[in-house]
Amino acid sequence: MKHGSLTDLSRLCIHTITTKPLDIETAIDKYAALGVSGITVWRDAYGKFKPRQIGEMIRKSGIEPVSLCRGGFFPSVTRSNREAAIADNIAAIEEANEMGMPLIVLVCGADPGQSPETSRDQIRDGIEAILPRAAELNVKLAIEPLHPVYADTRSAVNTMKQANDMAGYFNSPWLGVAVDVYHVWWDEDLQSEIIRCGQANRLFAFHVCDWKVPATDILLDRGIMGEGCIDIRRIRQWVNQAGFNGFNEVEIFSEIHWKTNQDEYLKRIIEAYRLYV
Amino acid sequence: MKHGSLTDLSRLCIHTITTKPLDIETAIDKYAALGVSGITVWRDAYGKFKPRQIGEMIRKSGIEPVSLCRGGFFPSVTRSNREAAIADNIAAIEEANEMGMPLIVLVCGADPGQSPETSRDQIRDGIEAILPRAAELNVKLAIEPLHPVYADTRSAVNTMKQANDMAGYFNSPWLGVAVDVYHVWWDEDLQSEIIRCGQANRLFAFHVCDWKVPATDILLDRGIMGEGCIDIRRIRQWVNQAGFNGFNEVEIFSEIHWKTNQDEYLKRIIEAYRLYV
Numbered sequence: 001m002k003h004g005s006l007t008d009l010s011r012l013c014i015h016t017i018t019t020k021p022l023d024i025e026t027a028i029d030k031y032a033a034l035g036v037s038g039i040t041v042w043r044d045a046y047g048k049f050k051p052r053q054i055g056e057m058i059r060k061s062g063i064e065p066v067s068l069c070r071g072g073f074f075p076s077v078t079r080s081n082r083e084a085a086i087a088d089n090i091a092a093i094e095e096a097n098e099m100g101m102p103l104i105v106l107v108c109g110a111d112p113g114q115s116p117e118t119s120r121d122q123i124r125d126g127i128e129a130i131l132p133r134a135a136e137l138n139v140k141l142a143i144e145p146l147h148p149v150y151a152d153t154r155s156a157v158n159t160m161k162q163a164n165d166m167a168g169y170f171n172s173p174w175l176g177v178a179v180d181v182y183h184v185w186w187d188e189d190l191q192s193e194i195i196r197c198g199q200a201n202r203l204f205a206f207h208v209c210d211w212k213v214p215a216t217d218i219l220l221d222r223g224i225m226g227e228g229c230i231d232i233r234r235i236r237q238w239v240n241q242a243g244f245n246g247f248n249e250v251e252i253f254s255e256i257h258w259k260t261n262q263d264e265y266l267k268r269i270i271e272a273y274r275l276y277v
Numbered sequence: 278m279k280h281g282s283l284t285d286l287s288r289l290c291i292h293t294i295t296t297k298p299l300d301i302e303t304a305i306d307k308y309a310a311l312g313v314s315g316i317t318v319w320r321d322a323y324g325k326f327k328p329r330q331i332g333e334m335i336r337k338s339g340i341e342p343v344s345l346c347r348g349g350f351f352p353s354v355t356r357s358n359r360e361a362a363i364a365d366n367i368a369a370i371e372e373a374n375e376m377g378m379p380l381i382v383l384v385c386g387a388d389p390g391q392s393p394e395t396s397r398d399q400i401r402d403g404i405e406a407i408l409p410r411a412a413e414l415n416v417k418l419a420i421e422p423l424h425p426v427y428a429d430t431r432s433a434v435n436t437m438k439q440a441n442d443m444a445g446y447f448n449s450p451w452l453g454v455a456v457d458v459y460h461v462w463w464d465e466d467l468q469s470e471i472i473r474c475g476q477a478n479r480l481f482a483f484h485v486c487d488w489k490v491p492a493t494d495i496l497l498d499r500g501i502m503g504e505g506c507i508d509i510r511r512i513r514q515w516v517n518q519a520g521f522n523g524f525n526e527v528e529i530f531s532e533i534h535w536k537t538n539q540d541e542y543l544k545r546i547i548e549a550y551r552l553y554v
Binding site: 147149187213 | 462
């Protein structure tokens with residue numbers, strides 16, 4: 001695998017959520033036609049298909065299966081919700097296995113009715129509960145630290161340091177970290193924690209999009225690379241220096257871009273990928 | 278001064294921005310009538326009055342002047358903007374002196390056209406340029422770390438650790454830190470950095486409001502204490518344990534509450550203060 005050069009699309013992966021209006025068959029076809037090399041499938045994109053069928057479609061297309069999004073959301077003030085989350089994560093691991101996905105991204109979760117520490121304890125318990133099944137089915141798990149703006153309901157793991165600490169606690173070859181520039185770009189410890197993550201062989205995934213200034217919505221107005229203020233290339237180079245040579249995954253949530261012609265949008269993504277990633 | 282007990286309002290300060298619809302005279306009158314003990318004046322609240330006149334109004338009311346909001350916004354990609362920011366901060370220091378305000382809160386600023394490190398370098402340069410004038414006029418400066426959601430345009434100082442480091446770099450009795458629960462509640466190092474701040478005698482101010490779940494707007498939908506997910510009392514106790522015995526300042530930006538009857542709203546604030554701070 002190549003390290004830094006993005007003169008071609010051999011390291012470009014796109015998340016199905018990025019082109020949310022497209023059904024899974026159409027997304028796979030269009031990505032393949034444009035020379036996109038990898039795909040991350042979101043669980044809301046299955047439509048009428050079973051995970052196994054989607055896996056077959058991906059293999060036929062020649063695109064590499066990269067990850068399944070997403071597991072996690074472990075914390076809750078109620079025990080029954082926490083148990084349901086663990087069951088759902090086990091289901092996700094089985095789906096990934098059926099689809100041939102080597103990795104699941106974990107958005108760890110948080111419950112605003114309790115402290116962040118309690119949520120992190122429950123995240124640890126959740127990972128502990130699902131990690132054996134992940135190992136058994138050869139599916140890796142990647143903790144994605146989320147921007148602190150989501151600390152109330154989406155994740156109590158908000159920095160690379162916290163994600164590294166959590167992964168280090170388990171010290172399992174099946175558990176690592178997913179770096180998403182949107183969530184971590186502001187962190188003064190980002191470079192050192194990326195290096196730490198790579199040295200422990202835990203840097204499992206790298207996601208890109210951009211932080212628009214201003215954004216109309218903190219969740220659903222993410223930018224195409226170059227539309228915002230993140231120095232994506234610098235972070236991508238840190239990630240590569242840390243030993244990561246996997247895919248650069250384009251994951252954009254955007255009510256604005258979802259309303260546009262998805263063919264044009266995919267072309268813009270590919271242009272932006274060459275210019276800014 | 279009392280440490281932890283909030284059975285009375287002797288440590289309650291309100292920011293004029295909290296009751297934005299009220300002009301400065303009305304705000305002072307209403308705060309005094311309700312037994313509020315301190316006031317922080319925002320520079321947009323002067324109306325027809327000069328800082329010196331506002332200072333006289335505050336002294337007559339018997340309310341204690343707590344701080345002037347705000348200085349800062351030092352970084353810019355253009356030198357002329359940076360020079361203008363320094364001039365404006367010098368003006369703020371002189372206004373604080375005229376008003377009898379012992380402290381200015383610094384929202385340090387950030388420019389999305391450059392890296393956060395460059396913005397922090399320019400913040401350091403800005404503070405260096407204004408600190409002598411602050412010392413000369415007996416006006417303290419408090420760096421307020423802002424939530425990372427504002428790292429693009431409002432502040433490249435996003436954690437208590439960064440604020441402590443910045444203040445420590447200057448090691449001046451005129452430069453400290455303002456802790457606002459809204460900005461720092463999510464941080465796993467919050468308690469230890471509050472203690473570090475207090476031990477260095479740099480904990481100059483403490484602001485409260487709440488983080489609503491969900492919020493309609495990330496800037497202008499802050500909650501009254503108790504309306505959100507922050508364990509304000511726990512943080513207030515950490516601040517007191519760190520040696521802080523100044524005011525608990527209620528600073529709420531809220532398009533929702535600004536539209537309500539401000540007398541009712543002030544009563545709700547006082548109730549919430551007793552219950553949650």
